Amino acid sequence: MTAEFRLRRTDHPTPQQQREEILADPGFGRHFTDHMVTVTWTPDVGWHDHQVTALAPFTLHPGAAVLHYAQEILEGLKAFRRADGSIWLFRPGLNARRFVASADRLVLPELDEETFVESVAALVRADEAWVPPYGGEQSLYLRPFMFASEAFLGVRPAQQVTYCVIACPAGSYFPNGVTGVTLWISTKYSRASIGGTGAAKCGGNYAASLAPQREALGHGCEQVLYLGGEQRRDIDESGTMNVFFVTRDQQLVTPSLGTILDGVTRDSVLALAAEHGLDPVQRSIGMDEIRDGLADGTVTEAFAAGTAAVITPIIGFKSEEFAAEVGDGTPGKYTRQFRTHLLDIQYGRAEDTHGWMHRVL
């Protein structure tokens, strides 16, 4: 049964003028809305105290297990305002299901799908004024997360867990037009290993990504591309986005699930492939295959997919072993088509033939 969230509005909402100034240039992750969702779990009562309250700091015991052993998971999704003012979520059920799978991997309690979606919807309703206006690719970014809040230093699953949802207005990811990134293929670091936490969306994976990201920046690249597989010679993903390749013979190729994150955007791109005349293929992809394919022109486009940027064109790769441009070094045709198609579905400009959109207000 879906839990009800009790709303207690803040006594100190951000003044309208200040909010409008923020919404004029929200950036990403810098400004937070007025409310948050919290729910507490203990083994004897289960989930309880479902609330939407004023955004406020947590009081956390220094012994809280999350601070020591990183028993924590997260999600990320967006609310979009349409031209008619209505507000919609994109496939929130997939985030809910992935949250259950991540919780299982980190031995956190299961929050049922309906309650997850309702928690996000409840926060959007409370902070409706924070959903940016239509036009300009802005959205309200929602961050559900769950962590071990029990004060206990033994290593075992926590007996007190906090679930929370916060929200940030998000500006257009490419305010000056869609540009591409060059990926650093790290042979020094890996993101995930077989049997590890690669498929879980957990904070620990992000902590481990900071050193490889520093390495990438040091080589003049914007992001990392990780390798995986038994020999660490196969394409994995970029750490915040899944990767795709378009081939000359009209295939859309992406690594199979396993150690990579099962992205909502990835799943959506695969589902739309046929409408763009591409044959979707999920399989292991060797780094050497990509290097050769870029050199002989069989690989024509590359892009990354994730909620924050939707589709990011990849215009080059660099590693200790080689450097290569993708195509002519500008975003490819299919890359731009997928980006436009997804945004058009999200903002209600294209028909939602797959039933992906979920109306909140």
Ligand SMILES: *Cc1c(COP(=O)(O)O)cnc(C)c1O
């Ligand atoms: C969240 C995430 C993605 C993208 O998933 P979406 O559901 O499309 O946003 C890709 N890789 C990693 C490691 C992630 O955490």
